[in-house]
Amino acid sequence: MKHGVTICHFTRNRCFWHKVTAHPRALESVLRTAHQMIVETDGMTDTLERARVSGQSRGEVIREICRHLAPFQTGERPITGGTVIAKDLTIDSLAIMDMVMELEDHFDISIPMNVVAEIHTVDQLADTIQKLCARR
Amino acid sequence: MGLFDRYAGLLEAYRDVRTTGYDPFQIRMERVLSPTEAIINGRKMLLVGTNNYFGLTFDPSCMEAAIEAIRAEGTGTTGSRIANGSYTEHVALEQEIAEFYGKKHCMVFTTGYQANLGLISTLAGEGDQLLIDADSHASIYDACKMTQAEVVRFKHNDPSSLEARLRRLGDRPGNRVVVLEGIYSMLGDSAPLREFIDVCKKYGAYVIVDEAHSLGALGDNGRGLCESTGVIDDCHFIVGTFSKTLGAIGGYCVSDEPDFDILRVTVRSYMFTASLPPSIVASVRQALKVVKAKPELRTQLWSNVATLYEGLAAKGFKLGPEHGPVVGVHLPDRMTAIGFWRAMLDAGIYVNVAVPPATPNGVSLLRCSVCAVHTKEQLEHMIEVMTGIGRQLGVLDDRTLRVVGGAR
Structure with missing residues (x-):
């Protein structure tokens, strides 16, 4: 059975929501990544900023x-x-x-x-x- | 759909252009009298739109050289450079142009158009990236249609716009080839060549500079913008034409690239057209000697440019951004430009009219080109005539006229 988790990223003054649905084992790794993102905010800010610009709606x-x-x-x-x-x-x-x-x-x-x-x-x-x- | 249906819009625009009773694109020079005068519609006209920057079309030494060549070698070569059309004189001309630039190699083409068309489309091949100025000449745009390379335009005379496009290419494979012009043919403005070269160096791009309108006019020796900005050694390819300052027809490209000569068997516009006739080769060789021997022609040209440009500016005309052998006069719209052109013809002065889509940013222009042998009187007369027409057409904001009108 699949479970869902919603991850929120904050970067500069913007907020990004990602809904991830996956097998519990996979979710574990998603959460681990999310945790790293929070720890490594400095590096991630740039990555997320790039993602914001490239992913034009x-x-x-x-x-x-x-x-x-x-x-x-x-x-x-x-x-x-x-x-x-x-x-x-x-x-x-x-x-x-x-x-x-x-x-x-x-x-x-x-x-x-x-x-x-x-x-x-x-x-x-x-x-x-x-x-x-x-x-x- | 009929063959010509796609031109419906253009036909309509062309009809507009002809509403004054004359077709600016079908003007007949009944007899050319000198570099600055011709008979048109049975009348003597002052010519200020012929790209004849040094007035060499009637230079006696160039004319004699051409006549001699016809006597010696006939009227034409009847063959291409890779067949029977390479004479000793073609090779000599190539050596002389290479020496003029201090470059190792030179190739001569039958027209300047063909030089750009063949060279650019061949140099930038599949997997390469070709970057061109937005205001490039038609020959450069046509080369873009022929090339297998990816083509991207950058903003006119804007090195930062070029840099953005080179940066976006990142580490993608392929050669970067950038095409620039010394002086742009419509507004007479010149490229910020040194800044462009800096950007090209930073990104390892090859540079082609077309000096069609700047040969003779710019640089201490008349080599063009590449000389006046001190970047000859940084230009990988310099292209030019014989049909303006040198008073004949033909094109050339000089370069120091070691394998340059392979272009002689790859550039199709060089291989599959007849070579220049002996008379042209002879007059061009002589014209190049005149350019070297008479720097006073350049001084005279710029003095005339100053007379026309400053004279028109003082009357309130909106002109191209800088002094140049081409002086573009901005007019508010197509019909005003055509009406103005026709009024000038009636007053005995021939200039070019340039309207969209042949012009950048949809502008309508009277395109004047200055000649070293124009007299000051001829140019002052022209300024007077243009001022009168400008007032009549309401192009010039003129207080005197309004006062006179109000007093009636």
């Missing part, structure tokens, strides 16, 4: 993309995940590349031009950003 990524695309919105039509960037908005290819450059710096990733060429929708752009953030 979907909502956060989409919000950031929409913020950059807002000036190119046409009419009342809202920008959604399905928005085809080059077609549904008044944005040319150069402006798309410039927007990508801003997003690169915001998320501290690089999106190669050939990858950008394959991206059509806001969802696809968000997928790419999340994938690259996770790989960091």
Whole structure:
């Protein structure tokens, strides 16, 4: 039978909750790790900070993309995940590349031009950003 | 979908450009009279948009050299450099350019476009990372389409933006190749080359610098920005063109890389096109001699740049960020730029008009290029004409005009 445990990390002024469900023996090791984390707070702070930045939530990524695309919105039509960037908005290819450059710096990733060429929708752009953030 | 349907947006923009009755992209030079004058639409025009920085297109010694070469070797080579198109003179030209830069090797291409296209796409191969300035010339962007390398853009003239991108690559395998330009062709601004070189050194990146618009203009010997910033030895590859300061056509690349010559059998834009005709090779060799022998042309060019730049700035025009042989005049939008361009043509002055998507950040520009042999009178006349048009179009905030208008 599996048991659950909720672990809370504090780092700087943020708090992270992880719900871990596992076999009791496995949980033991999770708790041991958690204990070490508390003991070695100094080292862990950086690790956790990195985890915070790299694990961008979907909502956060989409919000950031929409913020950059807002000036190119046409009419009342809202920008959604399905928005085809080059077609549904008044944005040319150069402006798309410039927007990508801003997003690169915001998320501290690089999106190669050939990858950008394959991206059509806001969802696809968000997928790419999340994938690259996770790989960091 | 029809073949041309994808160009619907561009067609519309192009229609806008032609609304003044003239098509700026189809201007016909009926007769070119000198580096600074031509007949267009049956009228004599002042040319201030031809990239002819030293005015060498009509240099008598260059013209004579070309004529002699045609008599001696005919009109063309009818073959590529790897077949029947390598003459003694092509090799001599390569040696002379290599010597000019103090580099070991040089390759000459049929155009500057082909030099960038072939060289960049070949040097950066599969598994490598190519990093280019956001405002790079079309030939650099086209090379990016051909390369197997991963391509990333960094912010224009921003070494910290390049550094961020090099840092993100971490310890990933592959060569880093960075492409920069001496002077950027639209706004005439030059790269902070020394700072860029420092970043490239820190991350072990190769550097390619395109001196197309800076050859002749910058450096004590006219070698370009790499000379004026003292980094020739740190530039792995320097690219340039014969079609601006040297008054002909063609491209080159110099380097100290020991295995450089392998590029002669790998760069396709070098291998699969006919080589430069003898007349061009001869005029370029002579033009290079003139550049070396007459530094006063450079002094004259910069004096003319100062006249035009300062003159226009004093009238309130918004210009590119620094003095340069290219003076970009910012205008508020595409239609104003086109209207302004047309009004200048009517007033007898030819400049280039540059509108999105060919310009960085969607700006609309009148692109002026200064020539060493422009007279002060010609440039002062141009400033006067532009000021008049600027007032008529409401581009210049002019109090005098408003007072006159109000008194009526």
